[in-house]
Amino acid sequence: MKAGAAERDVTPPVGLEITHPVRANVGAHDPLFVKALVLQDDSGTTLAIVCTDLIGTDFGPADEIRKRIADELGIENVLLNFAHPHSSRGFGGYGDLPEESAEAVAWAQGARDAFVAVIAEALGKLAPVTIKAGRAAVQVGFNRRVTAENGYVYMDDNPDGPVVPWVNVLEVDNADGKPLDGARDKPLAILFEHAAHPVIVPNGTALVSADFPGAAVVRVREALGPDVIAMFAQGCQGNINGHPLRSTHENADAAGVKLGDAVLQAIESAEPITADTLRIRTGRTEMPTCELPPWDVIRQPVEKFKADFVAGDSPYWRQEEIDNFIAHFDKLEAMLARGESPPPWRMEATVVSLGDQWGLVAYSNEMFCQYELWVDEVAPFKHNMTFGLTNGATGYVADDAALALGTNGGYEAGCLPNLGSCDVMTRHYNPPAVGAEKIIHDLVTSLWA
Ligand SMILES: [Zn+2]
Structure with missing residues (x-):
């Protein structure tokens, strides 16, 4: 096996706003990166794993970047994982604004170019490498879905709800095994994955930050040396928030140190992966969108929203966001008047494996942690790693139990006429219909069969 790794700084310049929520950017608490790990086996099968501290991107821009990588570098197997810090930016309809300035367009183009450049450099x-896989227990967040007495799910720490209570680590070492501090192999790259929204940085600060993943990378490098490319990949974080939520930069740093220490612990007990043939399979499917109520039913809450917020006096919403919201539902009214329905959800997954020793499942979209726990339960590999937010995202994909709650489903799973769900702001206007879980399980199972 051969590997190469590289990184580029893509921190947005001062003045280019942080986008979730939209706020000023007076500088960076810590920089944002795009990092690549390229693996190639003896037969020439090549995989590029790209991890970035940006919040996300929709499928369109992810497709364009993957096409550029295929055309310019000849690599078809590409995983673009977004760490999702809310103190960053994104592009292409995910974490950007409808009206883009020339400066924002230029920065987004530079970030897209960096995805290609970083793979080219890697x-x-x-160079020849050996690989190890490990895991350590760690938790930097809580499940964020709590059910009220009236049945409605709201966002708060739920210590009883499921989380992914570990970090998965892939250690890529130079095959010539130069010792570091006389104790360890000298790693070329450390890829680690954990599932939690990077939302510990408060939304009151105007400083760009990669939140706890950035701090975890710093901790790993402190221990293993500045030359090591340490890469955080986001797991199935859809229903997990970093803790304590929107508090301080110091708390984000502390959570990062905790995660970084767990990565170092996982390395201590990591096992060599001797299988050396990469098997890579990608599949794509569609999930039906939950059926919309008639416009008459949706009209009421939309009218109420317009009446409440059209004056632009919301402390939380900027006028352009309010205008965007109203335009979104004007479009839906016109669509329903034409007798059309919103499109189904796109879902993509890739399974990468090294024999039955190590497997990586990468999902698109913001997946509930149950999809990662399921992989760990049923995947035919000894060591597992699971990504969410890879190769594009439209919104949240809940498990069937949450989708079955209908209008009570809360921010990640609720449906119209409840306007409080994130998915109603997508081009689908509603989350996937109940049954999504089986479609996703069938897709992934077919890929590792
Ligand atoms: Zn999110």
């Missing part, structure tokens, strides 16, 4: 550095 490809140029390919």
Whole structure:
């Protein structure tokens, strides 16, 4: 096996707003990166794993970047994972604004170019490696769905709800095994994955930050050396918030140190992966969108929203966001008047494996943690790693139990006429219909069969 790794700084310049929620940017508490790990086996099968501290991107821009990587670098197997810090930016309809300034367009183009450049650099550095996989227990967040007495799910820490209570680590070492501090192999790259929204940085600060994932990378490098490319990949974080939520930069740093220490612990007990043939399969499917109520039923809450917020006096919403919201539902009214329905949800998954020793499942979209726990339960691999938010996202994909709650389903799973759900702001206007879980399980199972 050969590998190469590289990174680029993509921190948005001062003045280019942080986008979730939209706020000023007076500088960076810590920088944002795009990082690549390229793996290539003896037969020439090549995989590029890209991890970035940006909040996300929709499928369209992810497709364009993957096409560029295929055309310019000849690599078809590409995983673009977004760490999702809310103190960053994104592009292409996910974490950007409808009206983009020339400066924002230029920054987004630079970030897209960096995805290609970082893989090109890693490809140029390919060298023989050995690989190990490990895991350690750690938790930097809580399940964020709590059910009220009236049945409605609201967002708050739920210590009883499911989380992914570990970090998965892939250690890629130079095959010539130069010792570091006389104790360890000298790693070329450390890829680690954990599932939690990076939302510990408060939304009151005007500083760009990669939140706890950035701090975890710093901790790993402190221990293993500045040359090591340490990469955080986001897992199935859809229903998990970092803790304590929107508190301080110091708390984000502390959570990062905790996660970084768990990565170092996982390395201590990591097992060598001797299988050396990469098997990579990608599949795509569609999930039906939960059926919409008639416009008459949706009209009422939309009219109420307009009456409440059209004056632009909301402390939380900027006028352009309010205008965007109203335009979104004007479009839906017109669509329903034409007798049309919103499109189904796109779902993509990739399974990468090394024999039955190690498997990586990468999902698109913001997946509930149950989809990661399921992989761990049923995947035919000894060591597992699971990504969410890979190769594009439209919104949240809940498990069937949450989708079955209908209008009570809360921010990640609720449906119209409840306007409080994130998914109603997507082009689908509603979350996937109940049954999504089976469609996703069938897709992934077919890929590792
Ligand atoms: Zn999110």
